[in-house]
Amino acid sequence: MATPAEEIKDPVDGIGCSRKRKEDARFIQGKGNYTDDLKLPGTVFGAFVRSPIAHGRVVSINKEPALAHPGVLAVLTAEDLAPLSLHWMPTLAGDKQMVLADGKVCFQQQEVAFVIAEDRYVAADAIELVEVEYEELPVIIDGRRAMDDDAPVIRDDLEGQTEGAHGERIHANHIFRWDVGDAEATDKAFDTAPITVSEDISYQRVHPCPLETCGCVSNFDKISGELTVYLTSQAPHVVRTVVSMLSGIAESKVHVIAPDIGGGFGNKVGVYPGYVCAIVGSIVLGRPVKWIESRVENLAATAFARDYHMHGEIAADENGRIQALRVNVLADHGAFDACADPSKFPAGLFSIVTGSYDIPSAFARVDGVYSNKAPGGVAYRCSFRVTEASYLIERMMDVLAHKLGVDPAEIRSRNFIKAEQFPYTSCLGWEYDSGDYHTAMNQALEAVDYEGLRKEQAEKRANGDLMGIGVAFFTEIVGAGPTKNCDILGIGMIDSCEIRVHPTGSVIARLGTKSQGQGHETTYAQIIATELGIPSDDIQIEEGDTATAPYGLGTYGSRSTPVGGAAAARAARKVKDKARKIAAAMMEVSPADLDWDTDRFIVKGLPDQSRTIKEIAMAAYQHLPEGLEQGLEAVEYYDPPNFTYPFGAYLCVVDIDRYTGEVKIRRFYALDDCGTRINPMIIEGQVHGGLTEALAIALGQELSFDEDGNILSASFMDYFLPTAVETPHWETDFTVTPSPHHPIGAKGVGESPNVGGVSAISNAVIDAFAHKGVTHLQMPHTAYSVWKTINELGINQ
């Protein structure tokens, strides 16, 4: 079993070391500082009155009984927010969203009124006292019905608008159409190809569901006019900009602080009505207003993910060499388009859909539609729409293999982009930075004794047992992104690092990203340690406070290492350049005469003539010769030249109980190539966590609704989160193919396991039925849905 634990001895505990985490000390002693832990004097509590129906007009709202309740301070409705133009807010996707119901409600649990009270119990009492009368309207729950002729119009506010933020709208419930690739060449390939396959593949609506829900504390200082908002944000700087734009308060007077965050996974990227209402409340009342989501609210109202209905087609030759790929997607975005994608990419980076394969032509079309479900469309532990794309191609590879009677591992190997083809430009326009797919795949197949497993499977099948082997290979596209094509609200997707070396040689570094458990305080320090020769323990990392950290776009889409980590390395190099000049002055030589060694500059050819970085740090604050300025610090705003493309080979073995339909993961092997590995212990931890989320999605998670739009999975009773019992032992392995354009060659890893894991597990379940002619089954593969398949096939007879 390959569970490598390479131990590198390094005097500064830098890149490559499994350094223990710096942040743990406070968490294991109950001294974390999460948003709800904050207790500002005079804090009052906000809670929402939410819609019980999925679609309807708001006929009237009577807030008097609530206002008369002791301890209630205010009740806000859209009418109160309208004079401030805050009853609606812009979304990151170029749409707008109601903050509080403005005349109608478009999904169940939509925010209708915001009650502020002295205490959270009183607020909970008072929301029951707000009287709202609704007139129900027909609902659209299945996005595939949204563009029917007789479909009810969800967004009356857009009536008559034939142009959306991303071009033409062809139906009242249509948001955008996004085409990519060469349709003509693709069609032509399909016309002539000897082999074609097609399949309908849905990726169900799920929710990132971090253990801590969303929330904030807003505090407005009437005297200074400054607004301080503590909130659970993966992107505090962006929130500051949005708050300033919405409120009209100068950005210099808006102070956003993201304290410790109890997991994000994409749930904490956007701006939610709760934040806006708490901010307005604190301005109106002059007191800190706290709003903390309940779990029901979290699952029902903030940031779903996926809900992609995909149709995939492959054209190939007789040997299974792919000639073309065609994909049509119906993307259900809910009632407001609040996807968190780079502005110009309404379907995110879905065009990575050609995956790890050398495909000559491809065409993909994505149509986004409205439905009576909550807004969102976030990247749940993945880069923007990359899991959807990866799932589609990895399922289609199996479908093709099945049609040709070729082994799934073999069909992939036949189509892989070859090592010598990198940097490789895909037919949909991405330039893959580096990769060696064949090596990774072969290492994986050998590690699990793939041939042996297939033999065992054949024997099991002969006995009527159900055993599945899932093969998945993925290529991610992460680290958004180059400002030439990536922005959010017009701000290029840079990230940043500021490093200050103090006179005694310790360091503080601040970054524009924000950890939610990824261990940035540990790993960023390792990067700087290696660059500067200063022990990691002497390097303090800070993030999340917009008043002190340089501007950055935050942590999601695995962008911290590719963008923030690069900024850290380059800021350190700027510091080192200055240190070189100071060292040269100290030893009266030219900077060019110095060599760097671990933690010091040495005069070429004179090894005993040297100055350590510590000595240089002190000298930096003393008298210096003319032309040299005191201080030893630097800021880097990093605009990545390209994305990074982590990849991996995953293999999953499942046994299925043919009477109950229960799926048991017997073995899961994950080989990840994330380029240079900064902290192997943390990488493995990220892989374990991502795989567990993948298991959840593949085998159980789904936000489901009844036909009236009632959400059926808004608590942990109904929304599947695996416990330690359902979670298997994960085997991890790796290869290292550094990114050629990243300063330290790192690519990012946090999301890979979710991208590859879902495909591997789903492929395994479906493979268990391959000998019965099954080519596809929809996720989630719950015991009940698998049992239904077994029953239909008569396997349990």
Next chain:
Amino acid sequence: MGKKLISMTVNGQTHEVAVEPRQLLIHTLREELGLTGSHIGCETSHCGACTVDFNGESVKSCTLLAVQADGADILTVEGLANDGVLHPVQEGFTEKHGLQCGFCTPGMMIRAYRLLQENPNPSEEEIRTGISGNLCRCTGYQNIVRAVQYAAEKLSAE
């Protein structure tokens, strides 16, 4: 609403607090006593983020009224370390990378603390079952299992 005076021992210290009869224990701990180490992840007894040790049992404090804790002896994460020396469970969690965001960690450790008294030498399977009332979204449990094993070894060597 009329308040009721209760008395409970938390981390070895006796506290008298006046609470509304409907107040949940987790709110009393977090908001009246300022012990914010125990968290709220669901309010429905599923996640275990609010787990405290209550008269020698692991209990989800979001599902108990504070008035039910009158006279109780409670241990929370803040009371695990002894005079600044980490408890082996705490040591195990950091040594074996048993936490990421840290939100489940206090509840998870308090559960592990009790589990190791119920069963000082648990198998991997017993650990997994023993902590199955506590959800973690970040770690995939593997390193939590190793953390508990570390603590078990350390405790039995003591």
